[in-house]
Amino acid sequence: MANKKRRIKDLSVMLIPDDYADPISFKISFTKLKILVVLLTIIIIHIITGFVFYWKYAVVNDKNQVLTKENFELREDNKKLYSMYEIVDDFLQYQDRVKTALGINQDFEISDRRRAEILNDISPSMEIIPNQPLQSEEKKQVEAKLDFLTQTKSSYHDFAENLPTFLPVEGFLTTDFREADWFVSHRHLGIDIAAKKGTPVRAAADGIVLFANWTNDLGNLIIIDHLNGFITYYGHNQVLLKKEQSTVNKGEIIAQLGSSGKSTAPHLHFEIRKNGEPVDPKEYLISFQSR
Numbered sequence: 001m002a003n004k005k006r007r008i009k010d011l012s013v014m015l016i017p018d019d020y021a022d023p024i025s026f027k028i029s030f031t032k033l034k035i036l037v038v039l040l041t042i043i044i045i046h047i048i049t050g051f052v053f054y055w056k057y058a059v060v061n062d063k064n065q066v067l068t069k070e071n072f073e074l075r076e077d078n079k080k081l082y083s084m085y086e087i088v089d090d091f092l093q094y095q096d097r098v099k100t101a102l103g104i105n106q107d108f109e110i111s112d113r114r115r116a117e118i119l120n121d122i123s124p125s126m127e128i129i130p131n132q133p134l135q136s137e138e139k140k141q142v143e144a145k146l147d148f149l150t151q152t153k154s155s156y157h158d159f160a161e162n163l164p165t166f167l168p169v170e171g172f173l174t175t176d177f178r179e180a181d182w183f184v185s186h187r188h189l190g191i192d193i194a195a196k197k198g199t200p201v202r203a204a205a206d207g208i209v210l211f212a213n214w215t216n217d218l219g220n221l222i223i224i225d226h227l228n229g230f231i232t233y234y235g236h237n238q239v240l241l242k243k244e245q246s247t248v249n250k251g252e253i254i255a256q257l258g259s260s261g262k263s264t265a266p267h268l269h270f271e272i273r274k275n276g277e278p279v280d281p282k283e284y285l286i287s288f289q290s291r
Contacts, residue, residue, distance in 0.1 A: 149173055149193060149287050162226045164204035166250050167287040168234060169257055169268045171195030177280040189278040190233060190271030197238055197266040199257040203248045204232050204272070204285070212240050218269055219260025224248060235269035236260050 011033060014025040150170050175192035203224055210231070211223035218235030222242060225231050238258025248254055259266045272281045282288040 161206040161250055162228045162230070164226065164230055164232050164272050164281070164284050165286045166202065166204045167285050168204050168232075168270050169193050169195050169199055169201050171199070171257075171267070174267060177278075177282065190235075190269055191281050192267045192269055194265060194267040195257050197256075197258055199266075200253045201234055201237060201255040201257050201268055203250055203252050203254050204270075205230065205250045207232075207248060209242045209244050209246045209248060209254070212242055212244050215261065217262050219263065220255065220258065221261075222254055224254075229275045231273045233269070233271035233273070235271075236263045236267060238266075 010027045010029050012025060012027050014023050016023045149167055149172070171193040172195070173191060174194045175188055177191055178188045201222075205224070205226045207224040207226035207230075209222060210225040211221065213221065215221045215235075218233070220235075220237040220240050222234040222237065222240055223231060224234075234255060236257075236259055237255035238260060239256040240254075241256070242248060242254045257266055257268050263269075270281055272279050272284055
């Protein structure tokens with residue numbers, strides 16, 4: 001029989017030192033060696049995995065710190081914004097209360113019924129006396145009393161957008177507001193402001209153009225509904241620049257001053273009506289209040 005090769009079960013290891021000390025030798029079985037290699041492999045894999053995990057953790061941790069700082073800053077900014085929002089909200093609520101007290105309504109819709117009611121009142125309201133020539137002495141007295149009106153700037157214009165406080169045109173006040181009484185049989189429902197033909201005529205307040213057409217007395221006439229009980233009339237214009245149902249802002253140009261209708265000279269006839277009743281424009285125009 002052929003000799004069977006002897007199976008090696010152990011591994012001998014000899015350590016020979018550099019000096020003259022006795023060498024050290026030991027034996028280890030292949031089974032234990034395999035187990036040791038497996039353990040070392042596992043340990044090395046754990047070390048590499050742990051290093052990779054630690055590195056990723058460090059990167060994520062840095063990002064988290066940056067995000068935490070940014071979130072803190074955002075929270076602080078939000079606190080400031082909320083504080084500012086509360087201030088603005090309080091102001092808006094206060095503004096709404098004031099506007100409600102003043103009778104200002106922001107609803108910009110005109111019903112057909114309301115439009116018909118207002119327009120039906122146009123004809124009987126035009127009791128306007130044409131400007132009569134004055135005698136020389138009377139003319140001197142009037143010229144001495146002529147007041148030149150200027151459009152006064154005020155923050156109240158911006159606050160009360162729907163109140164007719166803005167002077168429609170700069171010029172001389174020639175005819176005042178007057179009601180009929182025992183001594184005066186004719187009434188003048190507005191004021192007349194004389195100026196050069198073609199001078200821009202501006203809206204006294206925000207609103208919607210209710211009427212923009214020709215009338216026998218006031219010629220080219222514009223009527224603006226301010227949707228809060230106030231209506232303004234602008235008569236004797238040379239050219240109308242706004243159409244009916246168009247929205248206008250306070251101070252916006254709506255026409256050019258002229259002498260159309262029953263008029264002897266270029267001027268603007270301006271009326272203010274509150275709840276259908278004519279009122280003296282001088283009570284509302286800031287240009288008169290600031291004098």
